[in-house]
Amino acid sequence: xxxxxxxxxxxxxxxxxxxxxxxxxxxxxxxxxxxxxxxxxxxxxxxxxxxxxxxxxxxxxxxxxxxxxxxxxxxxxxxxxxxxxxxxxxxxxxxxxxxxxxxxxxxxxxxxxxxxxxxxxxxxxxxxxxxxxxxxxxxxxxxxxxxxxxxxxxxxxxxxxxxxxxxxxxxxxxxxxxxxxxxxxxxxxxxxxxxxxxxxxxxxxxxxxxxxxxxxxxxxxxxxxxxxxxxxxxxxxxxxxxxxxxxxxxxxxxxxxxxxxxxxxxxxxxxxxxxxxxxxxxxxxxxxxxxxxxxxxxxxxxxxxxxxxxxxxxxxxxxxxxxxxxxxxxxxxxxxxxxxxxxxxxxxxxxxxxxxxxxxxxxxxxxxxxxxxxxxxxxxxxxxxxxxxxxxxxxxxxxxxxxxxxxxxxxxxxxxxxxxxxxxxxxxxxxxxxxxxxx
Numbered sequence: 001x002x003x004x005x006x007x008x009x010x011x012x013x014x015x016x017x018x019x020x021x022x023x024x025x026x027x028x029x030x031x032x033x034x035x036x037x038x039x040x041x042x043x044x045x046x047x048x049x050x051x052x053x054x055x056x057x058x059x060x061x062x063x064x065x066x067x068x069x070x071x072x073x074x075x076x077x078x079x080x081x082x083x084x085x086x087x088x089x090x091x092x093x094x095x096x097x098x099x100x101x102x103x104x105x106x107x108x109x110x111x112x113x114x115x116x117x118x119x120x121x122x123x124x125x126x127x128x129x130x131x132x133x134x135x136x137x138x139x140x141x142x143x144x145x146x147x148x149x150x151x152x153x154x155x156x157x158x159x160x161x162x163x164x165x166x167x168x169x170x171x172x173x174x175x176x177x178x179x180x181x182x183x184x185x186x187x188x189x190x191x192x193x194x195x196x197x198x199x200x201x202x203x204x205x206x207x208x209x210x211x212x213x214x215x216x217x218x219x220x221x222x223x224x225x226x227x228x229x230x231x232x233x234x235x236x237x238x239x240x241x242x243x244x245x246x247x248x249x250x251x252x253x254x255x256x257x258x259x260x261x262x263x264x265x266x267x268x269x270x271x272x273x274x275x276x277x278x279x280x281x282x283x284x285x286x287x288x289x290x291x292x293x294x295x296x297x298x299x300x301x302x303x304x305x306x307x308x309x310x311x312x313x314x315x316x317x318x319x320x321x322x323x324x325x326x327x328x329x330x331x332x333x334x335x336x337x338x339x340x341x342x343x344x345x346x347x348x349x350x351x352x353x354x355x356x357x358x359x360x361x362x363x364x365x366x367x368x369x370x371x372x373x374x375x376x377x378x379x380x381x382x383x384x385x386x387x388x389x390x391x392x393x394x395x396x397x398x399x400x401x402x403x404x405x406x407x408x409x410x411x412x413x414x415x416x417x418x419x420x421x422x423x424x425x426x427x428x429x430x431x432x433x434x435x436x437x438x439x
Contacts, residue, residue: 017097019069019132021154021211023062024122027055027142028075028115033261035386036395036413036433037361042074043260044142045081047344047362049272049281050312050327053084054259055142056290059091059100064286065150067138069098071128073121075105075114090289103128117229119236123221129214137217139210139232145268145279146256147286148209153250157211163245164216164237166190167209169252179205180233182249190247193238204249206233207256216245255279263389266359269325269342273308295328303334312345319349333368350402357408358392366394367402375407378429387411387431 031043038046044055055072062070070093074081081102087093088100103125105114115121122129122139129137136157138150148167157165168182181202183192194200210232220236227235241247255278259265271277281288295314300306304317311321312328319336326332327344333351340357347364349355355366356373366372372392380387387393387409394400395413404421406412407428414434418424426432 017132019098019134021067021136021138021150022069022071022098022129022132022134023058023067023138023140023150024125024129025055025058025062025070025072025140025142026118026121027072027081028078028121029143030076031143031260033386034265035262035383035393036411037262037265037359037393038077039395039413040077041396042077042081045077045084046265047327048145048259048265049269050310050325051292052281052288052290053081054145055081055084056091056288057145057147058140058142059085059088059093060286060288061146061148061150062140063091063093063289065148067150068093068095069132070100071103071125072100072142073103073115073125075121078102078104084291086291090291092289098132101128117231117235119221119224119230119232122217123225123230126218126221129218134214137212137214139208139212141208143260144207144256144258147254147279147288148252148256150211153209153211156250157248160188160248161246162211162248163213164240164247165211165250166237166247167207167252168204168249169207169256171203171205173200173203176200176203176205181205184249188248188251190241190249193233193241195233204251207252208233210237216240262359262386262391262393266342266357266389266391270323270340272325273310273323275308293328301334304332319351319353327362344396355392357390358394360392360394361396361398363397364394364400365398366400367404369403370400371405372400373408374405375428377408378427380409380411380429380431382431383411384409384429 027044029043031038045053048054093100180195182190182204183202184190224230257268259268298313299316301318305320307322309321309324311326314328315330317332318334319332322339324338324341329346330343331348335351336349336353338355341355342359344362349366350368352369354371358372377390390408392406393411399415401418405425409429412432
């Protein structure tokens with residue numbers, strides 16, 4: 001971990017902490033495009049790469065960049081996220097001055113308000129930011145997989161005497177119409193924004209990572225405090241541009257993955273097990289930190305077989321695992337075959353099962369001789385935009401009875417029974433959500 005450079009202490013009678021830059025991490029989103037995976041947990045708390053959670057990546061980026069003060073803004077299903085973060089010890093963010101602080105919506109004298117937009121969430125925490133009297137504020141999202149040195153971005157911000165610096169990533173021209181893009185001059189100064197343009201004039205897509213000079217951001221937030229669902233991209237940044245503030249694009253060319261859909265989430269996990277992965281979890285100079293439980297080692301029986309997979313500790317492998325990511329405490333029973341799948345912690349894949357291209361959440365029990373990922377590639381009937389990519393998706397704490405078959409582009413959540421599967425099958429494109437669960 002890098003020693004923090006972004007603070008100094010000044011004396012005004014009593015000691016007052018002043019931070020050069022603090023980070024505000026937006027982690028309150030539901031992540032509805034992940035379907036049953038986020039029915040009971042916030043998207044940033046979803047498991048990734050076997051042992052990590054998505055929020056580990058921006059938190060690790062902060063401490064690796066020397067930023068020792070991070071406010072994490074939570075809202076939707078925050079319990080597991082709050083428990084995971086704790087006092088910030090895994091990321092060396094358990095500090096007397098600064099560290100990590102979880103910021104949930106709270107009751108005020110004028111009433112209680114949910115965070116209603118990215119900028120509104122920051123506005124509701126102005127007092128927290130003022131505590132540190134920062135020169136700069138870094139705005140981050142809690143749902144992307146990447147490594148970035150924010151200190152280099154800050155240096156760029158200062159060199160350009162910028163009011164706002166936006167991290168941008170070049171995307172293929174043929175895909176630029178899917179993104180919000182920025183139009184810059186030859187010096188990187190932003191002249192215009194285009195939201196999903198039909199005929200893009202730039203391929204620099206905004207990554208939703210911003211450095212603001214705090215004085216300017218504070219004024220903009222207060223000015224726009226009554227704007228419904230106040231958002232950085234829709235309201236704050238256009239306002240700054242209209243006022244002729246100096247906005248610059250910081251070009252990032254490293255690995256960056258938005259895991260906002262089941263397809264992209266599955267792909268990002270599968271990329272980790274490439275022979276030479278584009279995104280390397282094992283670099284010494286830029287470690288990814290997480291809350292790690294003390295668990296026993298992995299056990300592979302005489303009949304067990306693992307090929308090109310990530311398998312975490314405390315797992316019991318008596319069957320076959322190929323090209324998959326397996327969390328801690330997972331059991332793969334005798335004769336079972338798991339292929340091209342993500343199995344999260346403490347899940348049981350019973351003997352004789354065949355699991356192909358599935359995402360199975362935590363604490364799931366799959367009964368003996370089940371087949372997951374069988375049949376034709378038929379679009380999901382209930383939510384085709386979410387449940388696609390030929391995947392089988394099982395929500396946490398679900399139970400799949402023995403001997404059933406589940407087709408492609410399907411979703412299952414809850415404690416299901418044999419009678420929920422007519423003819424012992426859930427056909428491709430079907431959704432099975434038991435009462436009390438959400439899709």
